[in-house]
Amino acid sequence: MMKAMKQVMMGVVIVLGLFGSAWGADSPPEDTAGVEEKAAAPAPETPEVLFRGLEAKRLALEERAEAIRLEEKKLKELKAELEESREALETLRQQIETSLSRLEVKEKAVNEVQRLEEAKRIKQLVKLYSSMKPKQAAAIVDKMDIVIAERLFMNLKGEVAGKILAYVEQPKAARISERLAETLDDLPEVK
Secondary structure, three states: OHHHHHHHHHHHHHHHHHHHHHHHHHOOOOOHHHHHHHHHOOOOOOHHHHHHHHHHHHHHHHHHHHHHHHHHHHHHHHHHHHHHHHHHHHHHHHHHHHHHHHHHHHHHHHHHHHHHHHHHHHHHHHHHHHHOOHHHHHHHHHHOOHHHHHHHHHHOOHHHHHHHHOOOOHHHHHHHHHHHHHHHHHOOOOO
């Protein structure tokens, strides 16, 4: 391919050289006044100079084509790396989602166990306070955390809760009553 290209370029140079000398033969006789101008003008390019120029351009184009091929190769490699990274991230995302789902299931199970245990303890407290004398139960409720007292009174029968609450110190009894009223507001209406 390169030989054929060189032969074609040589042929072009030879043809240009032949026409150049033929054009020179037909040109009118030189003016002696214009000799100084021609000496200052650049010399016409010879076929050898033309060939060297074309060869230099060809080499520059080949270098550029090689640089483009290298860039394309780099881009393909980067694209492959990017695709691998994307796939790895997708796999990681799926693993995280699976782990989160498992964690949610475990958390729900733990919460349910805790809720059942708490309900069991409250049920035991209800039994205990229901069997106590109201005045004794009220003395304990006075020192009890308000949240626990609220849960206790929510689960006591109305008559028992009323008897105990009558002996609880008034400020604490008022707070317990307010909290019970707020909790009841959250429940659906009974018709």
